[in-house]
Amino acid sequence: MTSVIQLEECRERIRKELDTVVDFWLRYSHDPDHGGFFNCIGRDGKVYDDLKYVWLQGRQVWMYCRLYRTVERFHKPEILEAAKAGGAFLRRFARVSGGCGGDWKCAFCLTRDGKPVKIQRTIFSECFYILAMDELSRVTGDTDMQLEANQMMEQLIYWVQEDASGLGRPQLAGDAPTNNMAVPMMLLCLVHQITEGRGPDVVGKYRKLGCWCVQQILQHIQRNGTAILENVSPEGGELPGCKGRLQNPGHALEAGWFLLQFSAEQSDQVLQRTAINKYLELPFQDGWDKEHGGLFYFLDVDKHCPTQLEWNMKLWWPHCEALIAFLMAYKQTKNPELLQRFFQVYEYTFSHFPDCQGGEWFGYLTQEGKVALDFKGGPFKGETSAATQQMQHIFDSCKSVHELE
Amino acid sequence: MTSVIQLEECRERIRKELDTVVDFWLRYSHDPDHGGFFNCIGRDGKVYDDLKYVWLQGRQVWMYCRLYRTVERFHKPEILEAAKAGGAFLRRFARVSGGCGGDWKCAFCLTRDGKPVKIQRTIFSECFYILAMDELSRVTGDTDMQLEANQMMEQLIYWVQEDASGLGRPQLAGDAPTNNMAVPMMLLCLVHQITEGRGPDVVGKYRKLGCWCVQQILQHIQRNGTAILENVSPEGGELPGCKGRLQNPGHALEAGWFLLQFSAEQSDQVLQRTAINKYLELPFQDGWDKEHGGLFYFLDVDKHCPTQLEWNMKLWWPHCEALIAFLMAYKQTKNPELLQRFFQVYEYTFSHFPDCQGGEWFGYLTQEGKVALDFKGGPFKGETSAATQQMQHIFDSCKSVHELE
Numbered sequence: 001m002t003s004v005i006q007l008e009e010c011r012e013r014i015r016k017e018l019d020t021v022v023d024f025w026l027r028y029s030h031d032p033d034h035g036g037f038f039n040c041i042g043r044d045g046k047v048y049d050d051l052k053y054v055w056l057q058g059r060q061v062w063m064y065c066r067l068y069r070t071v072e073r074f075h076k077p078e079i080l081e082a083a084k085a086g087g088a089f090l091r092r093f094a095r096v097s098g099g100c101g102g103d104w105k106c107a108f109c110l111t112r113d114g115k116p117v118k119i120q121r122t123i124f125s126e127c128f129y130i131l132a133m134d135e136l137s138r139v140t141g142d143t144d145m146q147l148e149a150n151q152m153m154e155q156l157i158y159w160v161q162e163d164a165s166g167l168g169r170p171q172l173a174g175d176a177p178t179n180n181m182a183v184p185m186m187l188l189c190l191v192h193q194i195t196e197g198r199g200p201d202v203v204g205k206y207r208k209l210g211c212w213c214v215q216q217i218l219q220h221i222q223r224n225g226t227a228i229l230e231n232v233s234p235e236g237g238e239l240p241g242c243k244g245r246l247q248n249p250g251h252a253l254e255a256g257w258f259l260l261q262f263s264a265e266q267s268d269q270v271l272q273r274t275a276i277n278k279y280l281e282l283p284f285q286d287g288w289d290k291e292h293g294g295l296f297y298f299l300d301v302d303k304h305c306p307t308q309l310e311w312n313m314k315l316w317w318p319h320c321e322a323l324i325a326f327l328m329a330y331k332q333t334k335n336p337e338l339l340q341r342f343f344q345v346y347e348y349t350f351s352h353f354p355d356c357q358g359g360e361w362f363g364y365l366t367q368e369g370k371v372a373l374d375f376k377g378g379p380f381k382g383e384t385s386a387a388t389q390q391m392q393h394i395f396d397s398c399k400s401v402h403e404l405e
Numbered sequence: 406m407t408s409v410i411q412l413e414e415c416r417e418r419i420r421k422e423l424d425t426v427v428d429f430w431l432r433y434s435h436d437p438d439h440g441g442f443f444n445c446i447g448r449d450g451k452v453y454d455d456l457k458y459v460w461l462q463g464r465q466v467w468m469y470c471r472l473y474r475t476v477e478r479f480h481k482p483e484i485l486e487a488a489k490a491g492g493a494f495l496r497r498f499a500r501v502s503g504g505c506g507g508d509w510k511c512a513f514c515l516t517r518d519g520k521p522v523k524i525q526r527t528i529f530s531e532c533f534y535i536l537a538m539d540e541l542s543r544v545t546g547d548t549d550m551q552l553e554a555n556q557m558m559e560q561l562i563y564w565v566q567e568d569a570s571g572l573g574r575p576q577l578a579g580d581a582p583t584n585n586m587a588v589p590m591m592l593l594c595l596v597h598q599i600t601e602g603r604g605p606d607v608v609g610k611y612r613k614l615g616c617w618c619v620q621q622i623l624q625h626i627q628r629n630g631t632a633i634l635e636n637v638s639p640e641g642g643e644l645p646g647c648k649g650r651l652q653n654p655g656h657a658l659e660a661g662w663f664l665l666q667f668s669a670e671q672s673d674q675v676l677q678r679t680a681i682n683k684y685l686e687l688p689f690q691d692g693w694d695k696e697h698g699g700l701f702y703f704l705d706v707d708k709h710c711p712t713q714l715e716w717n718m719k720l721w722w723p724h725c726e727a728l729i730a731f732l733m734a735y736k737q738t739k740n741p742e743l744l745q746r747f748f749q750v751y752e753y754t755f756s757h758f759p760d761c762q763g764g765e766w767f768g769y770l771t772q773e774g775k776v777a778l779d780f781k782g783g784p785f786k787g788e789t790s791a792a793t794q795q796m797q798h799i800f801d802s803c804k805s806v807h808e809l810e
Contacts, residue, residue, distance in 0.1 A: 040647070040712070048709045049646040099575060107577075115579030170504060172512075174520030241454040242445070304453045307445070307783045309715040309769055364714055366771065378712045 003339055007404055010346055011395045017354060018388040022067065022074065024359040024376065025060065025383045030082055034113045036089030041377035043358055048375065050112040054094050056382035057110075058128030061086040063385050065135040070393070080139065087136045087145070089114065094129055102166060104155040109379070121169040123156050127186045130156070134193050153190060157209065160187060176239060179232050181248075181255060184216035188258050214262055214271065217255050221278050227301045228252040228282055242307055247299040249287025250318020256280045257325040260332060276329050276338070284322065284341060292368050293348045295319060313372060314365040319349040320387030327394050331404055353384075360384065408744055412809055415751055416800045422759060423793040427472065427479065429764040429781065430465065430788045435487055439518045441494030446782035448763055453780065455517040459499050461787035462515075463533030466491040468790050470540040475798070485544065492541045492550070494519065499534055507571060509560040514784070526574040528561050532591045535561070539598050558595060562614065565592060581644060584637050586653075586660060589621035593663050597670075619667055619676065622660050626683050632706045633657040633687055647712055652704040654692025655723020661685045662730040665737060681734050681743070689727065689746060697773050698753045700724060718777065719770040724754040725792030732799050736809055758789075765789065 028045040029037040031052075039056045040049035064083035067074035093114030094106045106125035107116035119125075133149035136142070159167055160183055191210040195203045219236035222229045230246045231239055238244050256279030263271035287295045294314035298306040305311070326342035329335070352369050353361040355376070363381040364373040375381070398404050433450040434442040436457075444461045445454035469488035472479035498519030499511045511530035512521035524530075538554035541547070564572055565588055596615040600608045624641035627634045635651040636644055643649050661684030668676035692700045699719035703711040710716070731747035734740070757774050758766040760781070768786040769778040780786070803809055 042709060049712075051646060096577075109579075111579040116577040117579040119575065119577070170524070172501075172521040172524070174514075174516040174522040241456060300453075304447060305779050307454075307778070307780070309718060309778065312777060313714060367777075372717060372772075373712070373714065374710050375712070 003336070004402060006343060013350060014388050014391050014395070018385055018392055020359045021383055021385045021388060025385070026078065026082065029060070029377070030085070031112065034089070035085045037086055039377050039379070039382060041375065043355065043374045043376060045358065051117060052110045052112060053379055054090070054106055054108055054110065054125040055128045056377070057086055057090055057094070058132040059382050059386060061090065061132035062135045063383060063389065065139045067385070067389060069139050071389070083136055083139065087132060090129060090132055094125070099168060104152055119168070121167045123159055123167070123183065124186060126152055126156055127190060130190055131193055149194070153194065156187070177234050178239065179216055179219055179234050179236070181217060181220050181230050181251060184213040185255050185258055188213035188217065188262065192261060210262060214259065217259065218274065223301065225278065226282065227286070228279060229301060242300065245301045245304065246306070247283070247286065247301055248297070249283035249295050249299065250297070250315065250321050252279050252283035253318065253325045254321035257321065257328050260325070260328050264332060272332060276333070280325050280329055289367065294352070294365070294369060295322060312367040314352070314367065314369060316353045316361050316363045316381070316384060319345055319353065320384065323349060324387060324390050324394070327391055331394055331398070408741070409807060411748060418755060419793050419796050419800070423790055423797055425764045426788055426790045426793060430790070431483065431487065434465070434782070435490070436517065439494070440490045442491055444782050444784070444787060446780065448760065448779045448781060450763065450781070456522060457515045457517060458784055459495070459511055459513055459515065459530040460533045461782070462491055462495055462499070463537040464787050464791060466495065466537035467540045468788060468794065470544045472790070472794060474544055476794070488541055489545065492537060495534060495537055499530070504573060509557055524573070526572045528564055528572065528588065529591060531557055531561055532595060535595055536598055555599070558599065561592070582639050583644065584621055584624055584639050584641070586622060586625050586635050586656060589618040590660050590663055593618035593622070593667065597666060615667060619664065622664065623679065628706065630683065631687065632691070633684060634706060647705065650706045650709065651711070652688070652691065652706055653702070654688035654700050654704065655702070655720065655726050657684050657688035658723065658730045659726035662726065662733050665730070665733050669737060677737060681738070685730050685734055694772065699757070699770070699774060700727060717772040719757070719772065719774060721758045721766050721768045721786070721789060724750055724758065725789065728754060729792060729795050729799070732796055736799055736803070
């Protein structure tokens with residue numbers, strides 16, 4: 001019973017947080033002159049740089065549409081209009097033709113008026129572009145946009161499974177081919193996005209890809225099942241050096257809930273157990289800072305010091321992924337230990353990251369939990385509403401929190 | 406008189422530190438199987454990754470040769486042999502032909518046996534390659550090696566002054582052309598290396614380039630002479646956004662002593678005053694952490710929070726640059742305020758960075774001064790002997806510390 005009350009409190013806090021966060025971005029991030037969104041927003045809501053980051057542009061379009069489409073109180077014209085304006089900016093400017101990526105490569109960063117500043121030689125800008133277009137087309141019914149999302153998805157699959165040379169990174173003799181967990185994770189996320197609620201033809205078309213992604217993610221269970229490693233060889237072996245030993249607990253937890261979601265769709269109980277035992281428990285055990293609380297950003301499986309300068313910082317997003325993962329796992333299993341994990345992460349997260357004065361969350365804390373960077377939005381930090389929306393969605397998918405008990 | 410005693414203590418400590426540091430790298434970093442040096446060395450001297458970073462390979466060759474050539478107690482065959490082995494590894498493997506950089510582009514990172522892992526689209530690997538080859542050829546008398554250094558220097562000048570497309574970075578419409586201070590600084594450092602002690606033909610050949618570098622560095626004095634900014638436009642104007650407002654106090658202090666060195670060679674007192682007032686005083690005033698001591702890594706001139714996650718960390722190298730800068734400035738001017746600055750930085754540096762147990766220095770502290778990353782060598786941290794050697798050189802260039810008084 002105590003946990004029901006606690007859960008109800010969490011649900012209410014998350015609901016309020018979602019309102020505050022959405023309000024923050026509606027108020028401060030829109031660019032009426034050039035379309036799209038400002039991403040670099042200071043503690044007080046002021047724009048400190050007008051560069052536009054394609055990951056974050058895509059996420060914000062996706063978020064607005066998702067909220068508009070699935071949460072009644074956000075089904076408002078200003079949210080739809082903002083999403084459309086963001087989508088139009090992306091369609092007009094994000095794709096940079098002329099390089100070796102053909103017509104499909106997207107920039108990583110654009111000027112305020114849409115000129116490309118930087119192109120990453122990875123697939124992630126394109127992933128967020130697809131997320132935005134698929135979700136926006138669901139709201140607007142724009143079939144042309146839908147088609148574009150599907151076509152770009154085909155290009156991504158080609159880059160990942162057939163030939164990555166179009167991404168522009170030269171293949172070097174000493175650069176060992178790598179299965180980086182981010183790639184199958186993002187593709188699995190896209191499979192979920194593109195197939196959700198769609199007919200059996202679409203679901204069928206992407207089933208094989210989904211299974212391939214899961215198999216690629218499962219290759220990251222290493223050291224006789226005792227650790228999740230970020231980078232493995234394409235054959236699923238451990239890679240040498242720091243790269244091979246790298247752990248990113250938040251990322252593993254995120255993979256965990258992607259797998260949980262997939263296991264629920266496929267009614268795959270073996271996968272569900274693997275997701276919980278390997279992708280939730282192991283990174284939580286290894287990644288939780290026993291001295292100061294919170295999840296480390298990077299670790300080395302052999303306890304060497306990571307070479308990333310920010311390894312011991314506490315970032316908002318691993319905590320969001322952990323909250324979603326443990327809440328989802330608890331919902332699926334009703335195992336009270338998983339609920340306790342959720343409460344433990346919840347306690348740290350909500351006492352450290354939200355800015356009760358200015359709204360939104362701080363993104364980056366020191367190991368000891370002090371705010372180290374006080375902006376609300378930056379090159380890699382956008383709105384925290386995706387995570388709160390996801391948690392609210394889990395709560396809302398039950399009639400009441402009693403159903404979670 | 407007090408300051409003479411203090412200076413003598415500093416000199417003695419620096420002398421001992423140099424011995425310990427050189428001993429550390431002689432003991433732990435040599436690769437007898439493949440040549441070259443291990444760079445990733447843990448707190449206890451163990452190699453935790455066998456990748457070889459070209460910047461650090463080049464610096465270590467340079468360092469060994471410099472010590473062999475200029476400091477009597479290091480004029481030992483094992484140091485010369487180690488330098489030669491490092492030089493042979495670099496010559497055999499660092500240059501990666503076949504890309505758009507022709508035959509002159511160097512890798513950033515190599516496997517233990519010399520296969521390229523990563524190429525940066527900048528000039529810095531090449532700069533360290535030239536430093537190594539020029540210094541090694543001075544010791545060995547290898548004219549072929551000397552020629553190679555000079556030819557690569559010509560290629561660098563072409564990339565910097567004529568056409569950077571050979572470096573492989575696509576020119577994007579939104580990516581404003583930039584004078585990044587690192588580029589003229591590194592070129593000025595190379596001019597000093599290549600011309601030092603050489604005849605009037607060589608000195609004359611590079612005089613114009615040296616003046617061009619100085620003029621490019623001076624463009625970074627901004628905000629009516631009140632701030633040094635890392636990135637400016639090619640015309641010397643301020644750039645918009647975070648990139649334009651970025652400050653790197655350690656880097657500005659390093660530029661400061663490069664300018665001081667140049668001003669001494671040219672007997673240019675105006676430049677000397679500018680170096681001290683702008684490149685030493687301003688970054689020291691802005692960059693010194695009044696609460697915890699030490700120099701911040703990055704700052705924003707308008708006091709926004711930098712977006713670099715490590716902005717508030719204390720790194721070993723800005724403190725080394727500050728020590729060299731203030732000692733050199735004091736030696737040139739005998740202004741006691743500059744000596745006090747030296748003592749202030751010295752006190753922080755020597756009480757925080759050296760590892761009295763294991764030898765060598767820690768490289769990365771939290772804002773509060775706690776060791777955050779405990780390795781002695783990593784992808785960007787090599788031996789700290791270059792700085793101690795430089796300081797010893799300043800001391801040794803006087804007959805006694807009394808001459809500094």
